[in-house]
Amino acid sequence: MDESWTTIDGPDDLRLGEVMPAWFAGRMLADEWKFGLLLSTGQTMLISRIEAVHLSPGGQVLLDVEMLMETEAEGVVVPEPVLLARTGRPRATVNLAHVVAAFEVAGAPGEEEDGED
16 A cells, blocks of 8 residues: 655646645745745744645645745734744745645735835
8 A cells, every 4th residue: 555645846736726725835836935824823934935745645735835034034024923944944844734824925026015116
């Protein structure tokens, strides 16, 4: 009996839509930006991207993410407490079952902020 996990590491993989909303998976796998994951613990994990999605045969979904460093999160306002990478090793794995919401914490790359010239 083969109990191996499946790894998805590209935004165009159609299996993504089976495990999470399409915008969430595709956008966070394709772009490097500032995103927040509100966790069931009440903490907000700040990430720059999802590196890969791992699917177990039993339906568990794990996300390999790149967390934002403290310096990259300056000026970002999100619900506290906030989880950031405090060392030079920003990679983490998150169980999708503990992600309550996913959202951008800054405008899209290339967008101008309101009030800027």
